[in-house]
Amino acid sequence: MAREVTHEERGPAVLDDDDKGDDGLIFVCQCGLSDTKPLCDGSHKATADEEDGVVYKYADDDPDGERREVGELAAEGE
Template sequence: MAREVRHDATGPLKVDEDDFDDEKGNIAICMCGLSSDYPFCDGTHRTTRDEKSGTVYRYEDGDRREIEEIVYKDGGE
């Protein structure tokens, strides 16, 4: 599976000890790209658990659609 994710950030976010979860003692960085609290995981990745292998998805406003493919303007991958 693949997922189209759009980001507006143009630079890094520096994390520090204030970002640690008080209960778990760690920092969970979102790797699915869907968190509303990006770059921190908010649990939204659970919506990806039933994604099918070989399928490309687009998530918008809480909805998920299957798309044919991601086409890049420059033809890249």
């Protein structure tokens, strides 16, 4: 499984002690759907039933948005 995600940021995110949860850990989003990027907000739960070998796109990169299968990712610049 994979998903196409639109990123608009142009620089790094700086994390510090304020980003730590009650357990002292920092959870970084890897699914690309979090509203609190770069931090995880649990949005990855929407991806639980994605099939291996399929690329998905969520409308507006919203885990509650319509999910569709994408044939292939567009090449950079297209």
